[in-house]
Amino acid sequence: MSVIKQLVSKPWESVDTQTSLSEANDITLARYTALKWLLAVISVMFMLFFITFISRTQFTDFQALAGEPWLPLSDKTPLWINTAYIGLASIILQILCKRFSRLPRWKVNSLLLLTLLSSMLFLSGQLAVWNNLMAQGYYLQTNPANSFFYLLTGLHGLHLLLGVLILTVTLIQCLLKPVSDKMSRRIDLTRIYWHYLLLLWLVLFFLLTSSTETFKAIAEFCGL
Amino acid sequence: MSHVAIADQVDNSHHPKSFITKYIWSQDHKVIAIQYGITAIFVGLVALVLSGLMRLQLGFPDTFSFIDPASYLQFVTMHGMIMVIYLLTALLLGGFGNYLIPLMIGARDMVFPYLNMLSYWTYLLSVIILLASFFVTGGASGAGWTLYPPQAILSGTPGGDAGIILMLISLAVFIIAFTMGGLNYVTTILQARTKGMTLMRMPLSIWGIFVATILGLLAFPALLVSAIMMLLDKTLATSFFMPAVVSLGENLSYGGGSPILFQHLFWFFGHPEVYIVALPAFGMVSDVIATHARKNIFGYRMMVWAIVAIGGLSFVVWAHHMYVSGMNPYFGFFFATTTLIIAVPTALKVYNWVLTLWQGNIRLTVPMLFAIGFIFTFTHGGLTGLFLGNVVVDLPLSDTYFVVGHFHMVMGVSPVMVLYAAIYHWFPKITGRYLNNRLGKWHFWLTFLGTYAIYLPMHYLGFLGVPRRYFAMGDSALMSESAASLNASITVSAIIVGVVQLVFIFNLIWSLKHGKKAPANPWGGTTLEWQTPQTPPQHGNWGPNLPVVYRWAYDFSVPGHTRDFIPQNEPKSTGDENSYEPDLQEREK
Numbered sequence: 071m072s073v074i075k076q077l078v079s080k081p082w083e084s085v086d087t088q089t090s091l092s093e094a095n096d097i098t099l100a101r102y103t104a105l106k107w108l109l110a111v112i113s114v115m116f117m118l119f120f121i122t123f124i125s126r127t128q129f130t131d132f133q134a135l136a137g138e139p140w141l142p143l144s145d146k147t148p149l150w151i152n153t154a155y156i157g158l159a160s161i162i163l164q165i166l167c168k169r170f171s172r173l174p175r176w177k178v179n180s181l182l183l184l185t186l187l188s189s190m191l192f193l194s195g196q197l198a199v200w201n202n203l204m205a206q207g208y209y210l211q212t213n214p215a216n217s218f219f220y221l222l223t224g225l226h227g228l229h230l231l232l233g234v235l236i237l238t239v240t241l242i243q244c245l246l247k248p249v250s251d252k253m254s255r256r257i258d259l260t261r262i263y264w265h266y267l268l269l270l271w272l273v274l275f276f277l278l279t280s281s282t283e284t285f286k287a288i289a290e291f292c293g294l
Numbered sequence: 295m296s297h298v299a300i301a302d303q304v305d306n307s308h309h310p311k312s313f314i315t316k317y318i319w320s321q322d323h324k325v326i327a328i329q330y331g332i333t334a335i336f337v338g339l340v341a342l343v344l345s346g347l348m349r350l351q352l353g354f355p356d357t358f359s360f361i362d363p364a365s366y367l368q369f370v371t372m373h374g375m376i377m378v379i380y381l382l383t384a385l386l387l388g389g390f391g392n393y394l395i396p397l398m399i400g401a402r403d404m405v406f407p408y409l410n411m412l413s414y415w416t417y418l419l420s421v422i423i424l425l426a427s428f429f430v431t432g433g434a435s436g437a438g439w440t441l442y443p444p445q446a447i448l449s450g451t452p453g454g455d456a457g458i459i460l461m462l463i464s465l466a467v468f469i470i471a472f473t474m475g476g477l478n479y480v481t482t483i484l485q486a487r488t489k490g491m492t493l494m495r496m497p498l499s500i501w502g503i504f505v506a507t508i509l510g511l512l513a514f515p516a517l518l519v520s521a522i523m524m525l526l527d528k529t530l531a532t533s534f535f536m537p538a539v540v541s542l543g544e545n546l547s548y549g550g551g552s553p554i555l556f557q558h559l560f561w562f563f564g565h566p567e568v569y570i571v572a573l574p575a576f577g578m579v580s581d582v583i584a585t586h587a588r589k590n591i592f593g594y595r596m597m598v599w600a601i602v603a604i605g606g607l608s609f610v611v612w613a614h615h616m617y618v619s620g621m622n623p624y625f626g627f628f629f630a631t632t633t634l635i636i637a638v639p640t641a642l643k644v645y646n647w648v649l650t651l652w653q654g655n656i657r658l659t660v661p662m663l664f665a666i667g668f669i670f671t672f673t674h675g676g677l678t679g680l681f682l683g684n685v686v687v688d689l690p691l692s693d694t695y696f697v698v699g700h701f702h703m704v705m706g707v708s709p710v711m712v713l714y715a716a717i718y719h720w721f722p723k724i725t726g727r728y729l730n731n732r733l734g735k736w737h738f739w740l741t742f743l744g745t746y747a748i749y750l751p752m753h754y755l756g757f758l759g760v761p762r763r764y765f766a767m768g769d770s771a772l773m774s775e776s777a778a779s780l781n782a783s784i785t786v787s788a789i790i791v792g793v794v795q796l797v798f799i800f801n802l803i804w805s806l807k808h809g810k811k812a813p814a815n816p817w818g819g820t821t822l823e824w825q826t827p828q829t830p831p832q833h834g835n836w837g838p839n840l841p842v843v844y845r846w847a848y849d850f851s852v853p854g855h856t857r858d859f860i861p862q863n864e865p866k867s868t869g870d871e872n873s874y875e876p877d878l879q880e881r882e883k
Contacts, residue, residue: 073493077598081494081846082590085866100405100485104477107511111473115515118562122519122555126534131550210530214550217532221522 098255105259109266112229116222116270120277123218125294127285133213135203137281142206143219146279152195153275156230159188160268163261170254178249182241182257185264189234196227219278226267226274233263321407322833323392326414328724330388333414337421338381339799344373346792353785355766363765364452367436370763371453372428374439375461378567379468380421382709386574387472387510388417390716391479391503393724394578397823398500400488400841400863402834404478413478416471420464427453427460435461438763440560443535443553447528450542459528462521469514469521479507488822490843494598495862497821497847498591501598502577505605506570513566513609520559527551557619561612568705569608573601575712576643579665581847582715583647585817586662587654588858590848592646600639607636617685618692626685633683637676644673655851655858659817660734664715667742668708675704678753693763696756699749707745714741714798721805722812726829729809733801737794744791751780818859821847825861 126132136143143149166173166181173181200220208216240256247253280288320326348369351361361369392410396403404410427434436452437445445451447458483504487496496504523534527548535556536548584591591597613621613629647669656662678700682688691697714737721729758777760767767773767781815824827837841863849860 076493077602078595079492079494081492081594082848085845086490097405097485100481103484104406104481107477107480108473111477111511111515114512115519118516118519118559122523122534122559125555126552129550129552131533210526211532211547214533217526217534221526221532225522 101255101259102262105262109263112266112270116225116273119218119222119225120273121292123222123277124285124289124292126214126218127282128289128294129214131214132282132285133215134280134282134285135208135215135219136279137283142203142208143279148195148199148202149275149279152192152199153271155188155192155195156264156268156271159185159192160261160264162188163257163264167254167258167261170257175244175249179241179244182237182244186234186237186241189230189237189264193227193230193234196223199223222274222278226271229270230267233260233267236260319411321403321411323396323404323407323410324724324831326410327389327391327393329414330384330392330417333418333421334381334385334389335799337376337425338385339795340425341373341376341381342792342795344369344376346789348373349785349788351765353782353788364436365433366765367438367452367763368434368457371436371438371441372424372434376424377706378439378571379465380424382571382705382713383472383510383567384417385713386571386709387479387503387507388414388475390499390574390578390713390720391475391507393720394499394823395479395482395503396486397723397826397831397835398497398821399483399486399491400822400836400843401482401486402836402840405482405486406478409474410478413471413475416467416474420468420471423460423464423467427457427464430456430460432457440557440564441524442560443524443527443551443556444537444539444548447524447536448539448541448546459525462525462528465521466518466525469518472510472514476507476511479503480511488840488843491822491862494595495843495846497577498580498594498597498601499574499577499821501601502573502575502580505601506573509566509573509605509608510570513563513570516559516563520556520563524556554616554619557616558613561615562609564615565612566605566608569604571705571709573605575668575709576601578716578719579668579712580643580647580650581819581821582661582665582712582719583650584848584850585719585819586657586659586665587651588657588818588850589650589654590850592649592652593642594846594848596642597646600643603639604636607632607639611636614683614688617688630683630685634680637680637683640676644669644676659718660729660731660738661715661719661817663735663738663742664711664718667738668711668715670742671703671711671745672708675700675702675708679704690759691756693761694756695752695760695762698762699752699756702752703745703749707749711742714738717802719817720823721802722816722829723823723826724830725806725809726812727805727809728812728816729805730801733797737798737801740794741791744787744794747787748784748791751784755780815861818857820849820859820861822862825863 127134135141136146138144162181162185166178166185170178200223203216203219210217210220236256237260240253240260244253316322317325320329347358347361348366350358351366392404395401432453432455434453435441435446435457437447437454437458441458441461446454448454451458453461483496483500520535523532526532527534527536531547533548533551535553536546536551537553538549539546580591580597611629611632613625614633617626617629651666678696682691682697682700718729718734721727755777758774760773760777767778812829814826814829817824822841822843823831825841826835842865843862844865845860845862847862849862851858852860
């Protein structure tokens with residue numbers, strides 16, 4: 071029953087066991103529901119960061135990190151490499167979930183390990199970008215653009231780190247216990263989380279490496 | 295992939311075996327609810343003492359040497375923050391949400407019991423961090439509960455160093471705790487309802503808690519975002535919110551940040567927060583009123599729609615808190631309009647409560663007294679909201695005692711009245727004993743009349759232009775003699791009301807052992823929590839079989855039935871066949 075249909079129903083008129091919830095009353099669906107809400111919460115948080123970021127870009131002291139050849143993020147190669155790492159992790163999880171039941175156990179474990187590795191490579195790659203920025207004198211407090219770069223990539227990294235921890239537990243379980251539905255479900259939930267973090271990273275990548283003109287256009291579009 | 299129904303899943307992992315797993319590291323929603331409740335009430339008492347100290351200073355200035363301007367501001371700040379977040383939000387959602395959701399929707403527990411336990415301990419951690427700020431160098435933050443930068447994090451402000459840092463960390467930890475709990479509440483309501491419990495058969499308590507939780511999940515991130523950024527401004531000298539500042543003759547390293555940005559973020563959380571507190575209260579008071587008036591709630595569907603509408607609208611009114619910060623006049627017009635629109639579903643709810651009472655078989659029990667008291671306090675607080683929602687009226691009244699009177703009536707006293715109604719109403723289910731009736735009635739009348747004695751004069755003070763947050767008014771023209779004596783009378787009332795709350799605490803503790811024993815369903819309630827096989831409900835709530843729901847939650851005084859209520863899990867009987875025939879009542883006459 072659609073939500074609207076439910077909201078206009080007249081509950082005082084019927085006395086029966088209508089609309090059994092046997093389908094909905096399900097622990098698997100519950101986990102997916104919780105994940106969706108969690109992603110909604112994270113999205114709201116980053117959306118608010120984006121809005122504050124865009125409005126802060128319009129202040130005179132804001133100096134974008136890309137756009138001119140001498141700016142540190144004009145050369146996006148390291149960030150593209152990091153993107154490839156997190157993208158690879160996402161693709162592996164997609165393949166793993168699609169073929170989970172048909173894959174031999176050692177392959178499942180190897181693919182999980184590979185996901186973990188490429189995610190860790192992404193995180194260390196991000197740290198390298200941080201180091202590089204600091205080496206060039208772009209510290210956290212030097213400019214709001216830098217502050218936002220460290221803050222947003224740091225928070226994104228923390229979310230990925232949480233996923234890495236959960237996936238590590240799953241990998242340990244896969245190594246120690248027989249393959250079960252529970253594991254495949256957990257990997258499937260992780261897959262959705264990784265896809266989400268990939269998407270989030272792509273938005274961050276675009277925003278944090280945009281030029282002053284692009285920020286101006288976005289701000290105008292948003293009416294800021 | 296096989297799907298396992300929540301009620302049937304073989305998971306005894308959190309079945310309590312020892313004292314520690316049963317009462318301390320418990321994963322049972324009822325124990326967690328009580329843990330939340332005790333912690334919230336404890337921290338609320340701290341905030342109550344703080345308000346008493348503030349009132350002593352305001353009512354009798356130059357009398358108490360231990361209250362200086364700095365500590366006064368710290369009392370104001372901590373009182374506000376504790377009451378709004380650590381008491382009201384935690385008790386309504388963490389306490390009653392936890393206790394009522396599984397019982398009212400016919401589930402054995404929350405969907406994720408471990409996460410639920412983690413949520414409580416994280417909440418406790420946030421409380422400890424917050425209270426720790428009283429004991430650090432410089433003391434707790436004295437920035438006002440809105441924590442506006444730049445002043446909140448400057449050294450000249452009381453608690454501007456360690457105090458504000460601990461406050462921000464505590465808020466961030468609280469939000470993590472709330473998110474864990476909130477995900478649980480929403481998922482449990484959506485996925486773990488028992489057979490027959492459609493969304494529109496849910497009691498209004500659950501609707502209120504459900505929508506409030508969604509608001510919390512979507513609004514608290516705004517506070518988290520602002521807390522993180524302000525923490526960085528304070529500790530690592532970034533300039534998210536901090537403009538160029540000369541403090542105590544010294545040029546600080548900040549520059550270019552926007553304090554207004556913080557205000558937008560804060561109120562994007564802050565206004566929904568009003569409804570995070572109000573909506574569960576709306577829901578619970580509806581159930582208390584219907585039960586004690588022995589009448590179905592008037593306009594159930596409209597009540598649900600109103601809850602949803604208020605929830606939605608609460609996200610587009612935030613800037614009415616910022617009229618004096620300055621904004622484009624068109625924005626002011628927009629936010630004034632949305633603010634007045636939100637009065638429509640809210641007023642609709644008030645009418646429906648009153649119409650539920652109309653021709654009901656009203657039993658003036660203590661919970662009912664508090665519920666009716668709520669209708670009064672909420673209507674008064676709501677009506678003054680209409681004044682403040684208008685830009686031109688708000689500007690002169692902003693930052694005066696009128697505002698203090700308004701928000702205490704609408705989101706201080708009113709939710710607290712509902713909390714008391716709820717505690718008196720559900721205490722027999724939680725403990726198997728009634729709270730003492732005589733003490734309860736004293737508690738109600740002194741609290742109800744006392745709050746009027748406190749807050750009505752504040753509106754008058756506001757009209758006189760008496761500003762809020764001032765340590766002492768001195769001999770300024772703003773403070774006429776009548777205003778000073780009113781201030782003293784408010785203080786006397788506040789102290790009396792404060793002491794009366796200790797009577798309530800005594801009643802809670804005394805009744806645990808000596809209260810009159812209550813039957814399983816003492817008020818004749820229709821909802822599922824009154825139909826549990828044991829009282830208090832045992833672990834797993836329902837024995838071997840989950841209840842099946844056959845009807846909505848408000849079958850009170852149905853014509854043709856011997857009892858004046860039909861529980862939700864009672865199947866169709868012959869009485870039902872006739873129950874909706876329009877001429878039945880006539881025939882009975």
